[in-house]
Amino acid sequence: MTFLRGMDLSRNIIIALDVMGGDTGPESVIPGAALALEAHPDLAFILFGDEGKVRPLLDKYPALKGASTVVHTDKKILSDDKPSAILRASKGTSMRLAIEAVKEGCADAVVSAGNTGALMALAKTVLRPIAGIHRPALASVFPTHGAGDTVMLDLGANVLVDAENLVQFAVLGAVFAKLHKGVETPSVGLLNVGSEEIKGPDHVRGAGKILADIDIPGEYCGFVEGNDITKGSVDVVVSDGYAGNIALKAVEGVGSMANHLFKDALTSGPLAILGGMLAYSALKKLKVKLDPRRYNGGVFLGLNGLCVKSHGGCDALAFSSAVNLAAELAEQGYIEKVGREIEHLAEQGLS
Amino acid sequence: MTFLRGMDLSRNIIIALDVMGGDTGPESVIPGAALALEAHPDLAFILFGDEGKVRPLLDKYPALKGASTVVHTDKKILSDDKPSAILRASKGTSMRLAIEAVKEGCADAVVSAGNTGALMALAKTVLRPIAGIHRPALASVFPTHGAGDTVMLDLGANVLVDAENLVQFAVLGAVFAKLHKGVETPSVGLLNVGSEEIKGPDHVRGAGKILADIDIPGEYCGFVEGNDITKGSVDVVVSDGYAGNIALKAVEGVGSMANHLFKDALTSGPLAILGGMLAYSALKKLKVKLDPRRYNGGVFLGLNGLCVKSHGGCDALAFSSAVNLAAELAEQGYIEKVGREIEHLAEQGLS
Incomplete structure (x- = not known):
């Protein structure tokens, strides 16, 4: 050019x-x-x-x-x-x-x-x-309770996927987590409605069976649930784009609600305002950690x-x-x- | 007896x-x-x-x-x-x-x-x-930014559903919202990955078409997204149990993370502790509003x-x-x- x-x-x-x-x-x-x-x-x-x-x-x-x-x-x-x-x-x-x-x-x-x-x-x-x-996937990074972030995909590129697509997502996400988090063997979980093997839709159970048997650039740890995204139970959460997109937006929604309600509380009266000022430095650190702007960026993998x-x-x-x-x-x-x-x-x- | x-x-x-x-x-x-x-x-x-x-x-x-x-x-x-x-x-x-x-x-x-x-x-x-x-569904109530709560179902009773099942969930949820929220014509949204008609899986789009045409004890408002659950955009959010359960647990996970991090911040040093004490009454109100114990109870409808x-x-x-x-x-x-x-x-x- x-x-x-x-x-x-x-x-x-x-x-x-x-x-x-x-x-x-x-x-x-x-x-x-x-x-x-x-x-x-x-x-x-x-x-x-x-x-x-x-x-x-x-x-x-x-x-x-x-x-x-x-x-x-x-x-x-x-x-x-x-x-x-x-x-x-x-x-x-x-x-x-x-x-x-x-x-x-x-x-x-x-x-x-x-x-x-x-x-x-x-x-x-x-x-x-x-x-x-077969299917590229949209991945992003979520904050957790602890020090590390969680990589999650697919966040909405593919509504309908099969078990093999999810297995490929696991590989795409594991390599992402390796580079982004600097962990040699990232732990990988499949997002589902429960941790028992018999639970969930066919494509998720099918992917679980394949992942238990093959070699991926990470360690497959079984099914995880919605709360594991921010708990940091695994380095990578793998999902279809339907549940993944809904979970992503549900997480963003709660974050935004907590932020609004919290701001309202700390400006609701003179004592609350003074308290907020005294705790400013501690709250600032928390705000920085949870700032959605820090997690902006969906990578099309x-x-x-x-x-x-x-x-x-x-x-x-x-x-x-x-x-x-x-x-x-x-x-x-x-x-x-x-x-x-x-x-x-x-x-x-x-x- | x-x-x-x-x-x-x-x-x-x-x-x-x-x-x-x-x-x-x-x-x-x-x-x-x-x-x-x-x-x-x-x-x-x-x-x-x-x-x-x-x-x-x-x-x-x-x-x-x-x-x-x-x-x-x-x-x-x-x-x-x-x-x-x-x-x-x-x-x-x-x-x-x-x-x-x-x-x-x-x-x-x-x-x-x-x-x-x-x-x-x-x-x-x-x-x-x-x-x-055809299928009973698990429903619960979520807090929102504003004054009202959101009723959501299904939260995990049925992983796989068809369009007709979702239409019945809409009716089950609308009657619940009528009684619980005291609104005459509750607004009802279908949980999906976007608000455009062409988006999402077949059963969700199919339910959208039926709901647009029939008379239910509420007003059907189209598709809603994950963030609408806590935004309070509609009185009732209708979903299959797969996405619904994942969204429920994702919301619980962020709530629990925010609670932990916030407690840590307000006990992280003498100024933060003093600030937290001064803002106690305002923060207490917020804590009561978001207390997950207040939202405990899944009704099998x-x-x-x-x-x-x-x-x-x-x-x-x-x-x-x-x-x-x-x-x-x-x-x-x-x-x-x-x-x-x-x-x-x-x-x-x-x-």
Whole structure:
């Protein structure tokens, strides 16, 4: 791609950004990228979006400006574009160009806060699944009681799956947890309605039987339940996209409710306000730990290229978390590692 | 039943209690029943359990003693009894006798903190589903941001359901919400992975189509998502038992995590402790609102008799919530009302 001329390609990791995606577009994406660059100084960016909007913002972040190339397009995917219309209408949009940059080897990962359905459809069409993978899956990271996070997938890419799909998700998630959590043998659980072997739908029980018998890059620990997600009982929780999406949103809903009610309580009267001020530093730590912006970023796993979805309503901090996740997985060679594990699955007769 | 001799049957509502169920049995059930009697002075109880354990405890609660008949049995269902063995082994157990008391018209409702699988299997076998109901469902009440609660079902009685089952759940839940929340036309949503009509599994989309066309004792509002449970977007959230159980436990898990982390934060140093003390009254109100013990009680809906499941690990306050729920639905004639609505469904060609 000609836009790479003049870019410092000695930097390690190049991230393609859909600058126009999300509710606020460049307003969150540009400062978010600047924050991510502070955390990962070896990043370089290709910014796909409307130059007239991108350049003035970029001038405020000289370090980011030095690490970025802007590729102009005034076309973008709208948040209410119908999935059926997206493939047709996507040519030349900031989202599609950013994905194509990964496909063409110009970038190591793409990050977008745009329309989820569009991003999944385009990423799948342009990047294609890794050989042997039937269904790519959306994964993310959840906070827990303890120190470690939980990796969970699928969060909604596939409503209907079979046992073999779930087994592949287990491998996709285990490699993610290995790199993200730095554990050699991540523990893996299948999300179900109880821990007994006879419980649950056919595809979950079927996956349990296969996982008990084969070699995966982690340790299969049986069925887990909804409360195990935030309990941190296992490193990876594997689910179909139906139950996974409902669980994800249920968790987000309770988090948001607790946050609102708690704020209300600590502003409900002079004593409560004073108490909140005294406990400020302790509560601040808790707020940081549970801040949903720290957990922003759903990685679309199983494709020939890294694609990270940020919440549409993200701010700069939230967007930077999504970029950090993309950078972390790209730096550690997620795609190559997972490719080898999928080959290893095939050697065991699972395809 | 001869044990009713001498009991004051002019009291309105009689509750049969499985005193031996749950982790602590009579230790929680007896004081829990005493608490419920304070809230509902017109209740009477039939206490099924080991007399040697029940009577000494009952002596401590004279009001409850005056409102109760004890029926001795030293047989009980164990928490790890396998579902297959339960029907065979259940004869004469405190749980089965309590359910049979409802079947025989001696009690209006049964409450048990025992083995969930056993309670569901026995209640279904002994009480039988209401004519026209294919699958009974487990329902409970969730706290929300605002003032009202959300009724949700099925929470795990049926993993696999079809569209017609979900439509019946909508009716079971709407009548529950009418009585519990006191709203004339409860709003009803179907739990799904998105609000668009084309999203989700077949049985959920199929139920959506039927509900849009028929007359139910509530207003069908389309699909809702996991976060709508605690947002209070609708009065009733309808789901299959697979996604419903996972969502329920995910919500409980986040609640428990938030509670633990919050306690840790407010005891993490002298300033935090002092702050917590000053804000005590405001935080206490919040704690009461979100206290899971207030939401204890899963009602097994769709049977010819009211059966309420309490958490096995309940204390007295939690057990009293389950009894209060049973009393509330019995007083308002849930079974008769829902029976008429199921007939009305059949008149519309749905059976």
